[in-house]
Amino acid sequence: PLPILTSAPGKVILFGEHAAVYGEPAIAAAVSSLRTYLLVSNANDPNIIQLDFLDIKLTHQWECNDFSTIPTIQPSTKELDSTLLKSIDPLLSSFKSNPLHHQAALTFLYLFFSLIPNLKGLKFSVRSTLPVGAGLGSSASICVSLSTALLHLAKLISIPLNKAQLKLINDWAFIGEKCMHGNPSGIDNTVATYGNSILLNSQSHEIIDIDLPILLTYTKIPRSTKQLVSNVRHMYNSHHAIVSKILSSIGHITLESKDLLLADASDIDSLGELININQHLLQSINVSHPMIEKIIKLTNQFQIGYTKLTGAGGGGCTLTLLKKDVDRKDVDRFINILKKDYNFDVFETNLGGF
Ligand code: MEV
Known part of the structure; x- marks a missing residue:
């Protein structure tokens, strides 16, 4: 069912950045006017996967034949799977000198192989009105847009989304954030998934109504x-x-x-x-x-x-x-x-x- 268009907002942390990494509570809010859009469409060759991320000047395509060495494993949504990470590494060799491209391509491939390893002939085009690397949650909004599209292609979610499906999107976006940042608190992906203003602590999140x-x-x-x-x-x-x-x-x-x-x-x-x-x-x-x-x-x-x-x-x-x-x-x-x-x-x- 192509094309698929997904989108997620950026965020502003009002209180609690950095402390959140240590389990302290934080308050963050979505900035709905600044967001990421992801379009999944047919690639121009049925045997490739294309990634087109214009805002960071990343355009790349992988031959699906090169994917034969990727093991079929069921990665957990809690920890990054080291076998999968290792097997993705050779597909990232051309990005080694550009950390931003490397992080973005790694995140994309990790989620791709976790959720839809057997699909081919897809083009993923990412556009963002969020300044990248500004602290406004651009990476989380990319991860939420991506996990939503991939979960939909994997037939694990459908519109309208229920509570459990939103949680699934958030869990996979958090895995994406781990690929990008190493040890994120999960604030950014949670706000990008649920919108609104949110009080988060390490166990739960609560939507609070603010307008500032x-x-x-x-x-x-x-x-x-x-x-x-x-x-x-x-x-x-x-x-x-x-x-x-x-x-x-x-x-x-x-x-x-x-x-x-x-x-x-x-x-x-x-x-x-x-x-x-x-x-x-x-x-x-x-x-x-x-x-x-x-x-x-x-x-x-x-x-x-x-x-x-x-x-x-x-x-x-x-x-x-x-x-x-x-x-x-x-x-x-x-x-x-x-x-x-x-x-x-x-x-x-x-x-x-x-
Ligand atoms: C980054 O937007 C916020 C930090 O607290 C890191 C995180 O929570 O993952 C600095």
Whole structure:
């Protein structure tokens, strides 16, 4: 039944990035205006599989004859299967010098061989309006779009999706995220699967209704989520007593903000205080960046709201929660400086949605 078109949103983490990797709670929300689309159509040769991922300039095709060495195994949706990983490796030789292409192709092939190893003659075209590597969950939205399409081709899900099928999509997207990032918390794929605003902890997730006006600033400073998560792990291991407390304090911020959001989401100034504390804690584990701090200074100078990094940090994106009585002229001046003087991208959006 081709073509198949799937899509999933990006996300913004309000509170709890990095701490989530250690099982602390986090709050994240879908950004439905920024998303990934995946089209599965017939390839121009029935014996090939094509991957066309224009946004990262990755176009490749594999001959299905080369797949004969891939063992038929049933990988678990919990752990990556090392036999499957090893057998995929020779198909990735042309991507060795480009880590982004390598991660994307590995994720694609791992999910492909896990779910539809015997299908041929398919073309997978990925397009994203999300800036890639910005901390807005582009990889998770790709993994959700991909797992949805593959599960549909494998006849394991059908429209309308029920609860169990959504969970299956999320589980396989999480496996995809593991291929991309090594040790993800699962926040990004969960938000990309379920939409809305979500409070997550290591066991479960709960949808919470929020509607907040924010600005997202993309610094275009490149960084790797995998590297930043591993740097924090290093600090956690070498200064355990201190860093574990910093991460659990971030968890407390998340819980307090949840109470605030449920009690009175219009109390922007109290939420703003929590944003400031969270940012300082993230700075202390070295995942901020001078440019992020520049954006915070400008936010304070124009008194328009509260800014913190969002996602893995180290560049990437910031979110600014706008004050209620903010003067529009000040917001425009702030945006102008970021765009003109720093060449950053600024998106105005509301959190939540699908
Ligand atoms: C990345 O969007 C968020 C991190 O907490 C990593 C993760 O949760 O997997 C930095």
